[in-house]
Amino acid sequence: MVADRYRTPIGVPRPTLASRDGEGAGADLLSLLPAPDLAPHPDFAARVAIWRMQADGLISLAEAQRRSANIGRAAAVREARRLAPARPRHTRAEPNQSRQYARDMATTAARDDRLTPNAKAFLQVLRARCGKGRETTITKGTAGNIMARSTRTIRRYLVDLVRFGYVELAIAKNARGLHLGLTIRLTERVLPFYEEAKGLARWLAETPAALFRPFAGKALGLDRVTLLSSKNQTQTIHPPESSRPMARSRQAASEKLWKRGGASSMPDS
Template sequence: MFAWTPKEVAAPHPTFTARAAIWRDQRAGLISLAEAQRRSAAIGAAPTQPVARTEGARGKSRPPVARPRHQRPSPNESRQYAQPMATTAARDDRLTPNAKAFLQVLRARCGKGRETTITKGTAGNIMARSTRTIRRYLIDLVRFGYVELETLRNSRGMHLGLIVRITDQVAPFFEEARGLAKWLATTPRVMFEPFKGVLQSRNKGVTLLSSKNQNQNMNTSAPLEIADTGRQAAPERLLRKDWAKGVPRS
């Protein structure tokens, strides 16, 4: 009458089945005791915080939403400044705004020269971007002829970074002889006369006297005294001094 039949036994709860599988793995040595306790407690518990990542259309996870621009931290203080540079890159519509800003940072790192050494990781920390983004900036700058890249290697051939050289498109026009000559050719003569006050028109190549080391108001009527520089000059000066001492003063 009370015989056991398989149909009368209810199926186990899904929570019990999941926890049993966890402890079965722990008994087999696949996971630790602490990990088994954490997984067992997480089964059936309500989520405490929202999930930051969202699932895309193809099931791929997406990064969290970026912080708004006005809430981002301010840059660190720095004494670095950029040398004179042309505005060609700033007016180039083929470059992104961040690529133009990165070119200005590279110009500042070059100082008075045309070359600097940097890594993509360091550039990423400076610009607050990833190394892949820095790579895209460099590709655009090289493609449009603003920088030239070379791999920096040690004696064993290991890559240590990048050697970045800025081209003539970034440098100001007066650093290039051709650009300076072109500017002088198009500049009117009235605006550019740097040696007007130095040379006389009647005496070519004669430098005028400067007011700093020469008195312009010279009296030509006063006789010029000839300095006595002969051998008898010193004894005569001594005799004049002795004669002056012997003269009584009233």
């Protein structure tokens, strides 16, 4: 009769509810289930914060819609880039044609093992942008387009260059105080030694005096000196501008007298 009353076999234990007094050998199966996560999703909480700001009048409706649409998009882009296969370096696009060139610069940064190769290349581009000066104004977006890198990567390059003393940064502002970009100034470690007065004086002091005799040399153990030739020196003395019209008038008068004298000395036919 018991087996007919219950469809569950007798050998399978049945769940029992514990009494309120704590007595009883059974346990409630619902208590063993994990508690549901009642915290909202981070994207939902971020959207709620955005629309709360719009309700308070801090941002416009269009701005709230734009911010709400962009939530979660950055994570999706990062995930797509992570799953995308890496493009081989030899298949990348070649750089645009340019007439930009870098002037003389020291090789200190090229030999600095603390800098990455791309940071050294970016320093060379900065040297080219400075031209004959030492400063240039640029934005991280423009630098990223030049180097085919992201603005975050350009920031890492600048942090390394500033940390090791190759560049100095300042924020470029307009008359109203708005930020226009970055003013990058090259330090003495980037410029050649002869563009700095101290470096040039140090080199002149360390160099032997024999190297500063341009017209002296030694050949076959005999000293010979190259003297300036008279053929290389122009001895023509040009009169000043004020005396040139007077000289021309005197020459014209002498020619006129010569012509008159020659005409009077000729026999009549």
